[in-house]
Amino acid sequence: RLPREKPPPKPRPPTRWEQFARLKGIRRKKKTSLVWDEQAKEWRRRWGYRRAGGDPSRAWLAEVPAGADPEEDQFARLRREKRERVARNELNRLRNLARAHRAGSAVPAAPLHPTGHQDRDELRTVARVARVSTASLGRFQPRLPKESAEPPSRSGGKKRRFEPLLGNLAAERSRQLELLRDMGSKKPVLDITRAVNKQLRQEEAEAAAANKGKKQSKRGKRGRRQQRPGRSGKKSGARRQPQQQKKAAGGGSG
Amino acid sequence: MRPLTEAETRAVFEKLGKYIGENIQLLVDRPDGTYCFRLHRDRVYYLSEKLLKLAASVPRESLVAPGTCFGKFTKSQKFRLSVTALDFLAPYAKYKVWVKPGSEQSFLYGNHVLKSGLGRITENTAQYQGVVVYSMADVPLVSAGPRRGWGGQGLGHPPSPPPRPQGFGVAAKSTQECRKVDPLAIVVFHQADVGEYVRNEDTLT
Numbered sequence: 001r002l003p004r005e006k007p008p009p010k011p012r013p014p015t016r017w018e019q020f021a022r023l024k025g026i027r028r029k030k031k032t033s034l035v036w037d038e039q040a041k042e043w044r045r046r047w048g049y050r051r052a053g054g055d056p057s058r059a060w061l062a063e064v065p066a067g068a069d070p071e072e073d074q075f076a077r078l079r080r081e082k083r084e085r086v087a088r089n090e091l092n093r094l095r096n097l098a099r100a101h102r103a104g105s106a107v108p109a110a111p112l113h114p115t116g117h118q119d120r121d122e123l124r125t126v127a128r129v130a131r132v133s134t135a136s137l138g139r140f141q142p143r144l145p146k147e148s149a150e151p152p153s154r155s156g157g158k159k160r161r162f163e164p165l166l167g168n169l170a171a172e173r174s175r176q177l178e179l180l181r182d183m184g185s186k187k188p189v190l191d192i193t194r195a196v197n198k199q200l201r202q203e204e205a206e207a208a209a210a211n212k213g214k215k216q217s218k219r220g221k222r223g224r225r226q227q228r229p230g231r232s233g234k235k236s237g238a239r240r241q242p243q244q245q246k247k248a249a250g251g252g253s254g
Numbered sequence: 255m256r257p258l259t260e261a262e263t264r265a266v267f268e269k270l271g272k273y274i275g276e277n278i279q280l281l282v283d284r285p286d287g288t289y290c291f292r293l294h295r296d297r298v299y300y301l302s303e304k305l306l307k308l309a310a311s312v313p314r315e316s317l318v319a320p321g322t323c324f325g326k327f328t329k330s331q332k333f334r335l336s337v338t339a340l341d342f343l344a345p346y347a348k349y350k351v352w353v354k355p356g357s358e359q360s361f362l363y364g365n366h367v368l369k370s371g372l373g374r375i376t377e378n379t380a381q382y383q384g385v386v387v388y389s390m391a392d393v394p395l396v397s398a399g400p401r402r403g404w405g406g407q408g409l410g411h412p413p414s415p416p417p418r419p420q421g422f423g424v425a426a427k428s429t430q431e432c433r434k435v436d437p438l439a440i441v442v443f444h445q446a447d448v449g450e451y452v453r454n455e456d457t458l459t
Contacts, residue, residue, distance in 0.1 A: 162256045163256070
């Protein structure tokens with residue numbers, strides 16, 4: 001026997017009838033394939049060629065039921081009702097199919113139920129999903145005390161945002177005056193990121209130098225002679241250049 | 255139309271500062287009204303609050319120019335000052351250059367100012383300092399080198415018309431060097447002149 005070519009089918013959600021049947025406790029009755037036809041006195045198949053009830057297309061008599069209109073065409077009524085039954089069946093089949101398809105693509109609800117073993121990032125994601133799962137997409141949801149006030153942008157911070165056109169003009173003016181003051185003063189303005197990066201780079205350089213020192217002492221004279229040209233050539237030169245540029249840029253813009 | 259970002263404001267103020275120094279705050283903070291800078295299609299405009307509110311109701315495609323265009327941002331985000339800012343910057347200019355009537359026409363056609371055409375220049379002008387170029391037309395006493403004062407006005411001469419700003423420039427040489435160079439050396443690089451109103455009529459806003 002060969003192994004399966006395609007993966008086994010995924011379990012699909014129960015249809016409306018299956019739900020109802022489970023509720024009521026209705027079980028499937030196994031039907032026999034042959035039925036005893038009293039008229040023909042033999043076993044005929046349930047449906048199909050030479051079925052038990054006779055050929056329905058050759059039925060020549062259609063009784064008018066008790067309360068029906070005498071003028072109505074019974075054959076037409078039978079045909080119409082059959083068509084309606086078929087159509088309803090098809091509609092329900094498609095509905096079940098759509099329901100199964102929708103259920104498969106929706107976000108599984110398992111993460112939204114707290115288990116007590118979730119880590120902080122998972123809980124944050126889940127909280128965000130829960131907040132956004134309202135009719136207004138979370139716009140009017142009250143926030144927790146420690147949650148950030150500004151809702152995270154849907155584009156993930158990619159779109160540029162500008163000041164409003166007719167915003168507070170007095171505030172804009174004061175901001176510009178302050179900018180002018182900063183530009184006018186000769187001292188370079190402290191840029192936190194730059195200062196921190198510079199500090200980190202210095203520390204890294206010191207650590208590297210310390211490591212190199214240790215290696216040199218182990219190798220002895222030969223190691224020192226071999227390593228020195230490399231040290232003075234590439235690394236320290238490259239390290240000096242960005243520092244010089246930074247200092248020049250810091251002094252020029254101030 | 256939108257307000258300038260922090261970086262854009264800094265670039266504009268740096269450029270303006272080259273010409274008028276710390277007098278920019280007189281432009282930003284005016285006693286006779288609230289004026290602001292706005293960006294429209296990469297051009298920086300200077301307009302009053304009243305005009306801003308009117309311009310805000312015009313659709314972007316139809317809006318040609320709100321206020322006065324001071325300059326534009328190039329594709330590489332450098333700010334380029336245009337001649338339409340002259341009337342606002344000239345009164346506050348710190349360093350001025352006066353051009354003789356003979357070479358005034360040449361400057362208005364877009365050429366640089368040579369030493370032979372230089373009338374006067376403010377003292378202590380550094381090299382590559384932004385200057386405003388004035389004309390010296392109808393001035394009775396004109397000499398080749400730079401001078402401090404007017405010298406005697408003379409008797410019976412008609413009063414000279416007030417010097418009108420002709421454009422912007424960048425000093426190619428400092429005042430001290432200007433005295434020593436030969437007459438055909440460039441002393442002021444041309445940046446913008448009022449002749450552009452005729453030459454670039456189609457593209458000025």
